Amino acid sequence: MAERRWEVLKVRFCERAGCEVALEAQMAYPSEVLPDQPPRLISKRCSRGLECNFWDHMTCVWAGTNPLYDPFEQNP
Structure with missing residues (x-):
């Protein structure tokens, strides 16, 4: 059976949240069979x-509230 894990891709300071936030990705890793x-x-x-x-x-x-702002697309 495949294994699913959340992994951190990027970490940035978000001006709107006022703290460090992490962009996380859920990855599916193949089973040992494949x-x-x-x-x-x-x-x-x-x-x-x-x-x-x-x-x-x-x-x-x-957050699903402002499609025009993405803190991970901004320059660090």
Whole structure:
């Protein structure tokens, strides 16, 4: 059976959250039966996306409230 894990891809300071946030990716690794297959990207999330979603103002694309702002696309 395939194994799924969340891994950190990038870490940035988010001006809107006021702290360091991590872009995480859920990766599916093949089982031992088919070891030659590369891992697959299943989904991505921000480490603070759920918390920012509850704020009264628009935050970013990862919170689902502002599709025009992505803190991971900005220059560090």
